[in-house]
Amino acid sequence: MRKILDALGYILLWLCGALSIAFLAVILIYVLSRGIPGVNWQFLSTVYKPGLGLTGIRQIIWGTLGIAGLTLAIAVPVGVFAAIYMAEYAKRGRVLTAIRFCVESLAGIPSILYGLFGYTFFVMQCAFGFSLLSSALTLAIMVLPVIIRATEEALFTVPVSYREGSLALGAGKLTTLMRVVLPSAVPGILSAIILSMGRVMGETAAVYYTAGTMAKAPQTVFSSTRSLAVHLYLLVKEGLGAGEAFATATVLIVIIVGLNALASWIARRMSQRFTGGAKT
Amino acid sequence: MKRMKKALERVAETGFFLCAAAAVLALALIVVFLVAKGVPAASKIGLWPFISGTVWQPSAEKFGIAPMIAASLLSTLGAAVAGGLIGLACALLLAEVAPRALAGMMRPLIHLLAGIPSVVYGFFGLMAVVPLITQWFGGTGNSLLAVIVILSAMILPTMVSLAETALRAVPAAYREGSLALGATKMQTMLRVTLPAAKSGVLNAFVLSTGRAIGETMAVILVAGNRAALPSSILDPVRPLTANIALELSYASGLHEEALYLTGVVLLLFIVGINIASHLALRGGKGGR
Incomplete structure (x- = not known):
């Protein structure tokens, strides 16, 4: 039995x-x-003008890259510096607990609420309009927790002996941090950056309500643009052509799966570096 | 020179602190703005009529979100049960049963599921799952069932990786003790390892729930989006997230404020889920 x-x-x-x-x-x-x-050079290299029978995604790829690039340009410095403060400067206590609580909470907020907030605050209140800037600022807040957490973890894995060695040689705290600790944490941070990039590129709701849907490559940070994910959503929602939708989904999957694989490869390399390749 | 250096150290520390404070500020801004935009609707419509009302007709200024709350809760619950249990079984398999090499091959594949963007899940759901539901059960296919299927797949990777971590954290001595007493491997797994990892597993369920209730684009594409209380699992539904995303682009006045209030209700659910997650983790620590 x-x-x-x-x-x-x-x-x-x-x-x-x-x-x-x-x-x-x-x-x-x-x-x-x-x-x-459906994915061929013509699809990737022509513009999207369905009225003229053109259904390429060149400008949408530029839009996606623009959004991801500006988002990371904002989120990476802020996130890395915030993590440095939390890991290296802050004393255990209320302030650190409060900051950590906020970071955790930010990670739990659904993307549609980021979209709602970005629309209210950046698009309307700050009058940035539906634009690359509104979108990047909103998404930067969204990926901030990912970058902060990963950087903090990367900083924790840097052996204390590195710091002690540098301090013993007479270097100050800031010098030690910038010249010794941070460089050792670079692979961890890099892997977080790549993961965030994947997250931004796959995001729909928050981009839709901050960047708008203009199928054009952004000229300035104030231009409205469209990301691949939003493009796919619109194609499907409006029933504008299953062929292009499948091709767009394929491009999106390939990019994001590629980025994720790269990120985990870097993370694995990093863990080998400090353990000397020993399996744990 | 030395004074310069000291000043630089101080400037840097202040700079780092300000960046950390930015996270606090961002959260505060989000909460304050959403609540401030939603409160006028609460006072005009009344909080209780808003939450318990079953009619959503913006043109007639009727704003009741009971159907959306029901849709969100039912779809999340369904996904947590279906996706959660399959995920838990998968985690048990990876942590306790499968040969190491096979587990090593399955793990990255399941992580791959986590990387697929939500809009692709929605697209797949609309093209493949919805027609299948029509074919098997009739109806339009855009239904609560379709939402549950898609959400189950979406929360699977979260569930698997969190639950596996929790199971692996159980000391080997627990298992050895049970096996030494003559229990079979299966008995040990279900009666010893799983209860010992209870808090972590519970937390995995809670966090998966959070992911499911906040999902938007995948859900819109397969839900059917009819704002009425569902009477069967094959009825079209409109979860809270879909309600906001569908109408925000053209709403104004009281209608727009009602959408912000919908956002506040969603935020409250998320806060509740976060509290449950903290309790789950703390409960585990107290028990040991």
Whole structure:
């Protein structure tokens, strides 16, 4: 009896495992098999003007890169410096607890609320309009927790002996930080940056309500633009053409899966560096 | 020279502090702005009629979000049960049962699921899941069921990685003790390891719930978005997130304020989930 129950349990566990992998396989195969035929140089290099029969995504790729670039340009320095404060300067106590609580809370806010806030504050209140700037500022807040947490963790993994060595040589705290600690933490930070980039590129709700939907490459930070994810959403929602939607989804998946793989590769390299390649 | 250096140190520390303070400021701004924009609607419509009202007709100035709250809760609950349990089983498999090499191959694949953007999930749901539901059960296919299926897949990776971490943190001695007493591997897993990892597993469920209730674009594409209380799992629904995203672009006046109030209600759910997560983790620590 016991044996039968145990066997049933194992069967159930393996079924659930197989189901999870099957789900991934089905999504990828379904989307990629229909999307790959549509991804060619013409699709990537022409502009999007459906009225003229042009359905390329060149300008939308520029828009996506513009949003991701400006977001990171804002979020990375702020996030890294904030993490430095939390890991290296702040004393344990109320201030640190409060900051950490806020970072955690920011991570839990759904993207549509970021969109709602970005629309109210940056688009309307600050009068930046639907623009690259509004979008980047909103998304910067959204990825801030990712960057802060990863940087903090990377700083914690830098061995104390590095710091002690530098301080013993007479270097000040700031010099030690900038010349010794931070460079050792670079791979960890880099992996967080790449992950955030993937998150920004895959984001829809928050971009839709801050950058608008103009299918044009941004000329200035005040121009409205459209990211790949928003483009896909609009194509699907308005039923504007399944072929382009599949192709756009394919491009999006390839970019983001590639970025995630790169990030985890860097993270693995980093953990080998401090443990001398020893398996833990 | 020395004084310069000291001044520089101080400037740097202040700079770092200001960046950390920016996170606090951002959270404060978000909460204050959403609440300030939503409060006028609460006073005009009344908080209780807003939450308990079952009719959402902006043109007739009728704003009740009970159908949206029901849709959000039902879809999140459904996904937490379906996706959560499958995820937990998957975590048990990876942490306790599967050979190391196989687990090492499955893990990155499941992480891959986490990387797929939500709009792609929605797109896949609309093209593949919705027609399947129509074919099997009839109806339009855009339904609560479709939302649950998509959300289950979306929370799976979160659930698997958090639950696996919790299971792996259980000391080996617990398992060895149980096995030495003659329990089978399966009994040990379910009666010893799982209860010992209870707080972490519970937290994994709670955080997955948070992800499901906040999901927007994937949900809009498959939910059908009808603002009425669902009477069956095949009825179209409109969760809170969809309500905001669908109408914000053209809303004005009281209608717009009602959407902000919807956002505040959603925020309250998230706060509740965060508190539950803290309690789950603390409960675990007190128990040891």
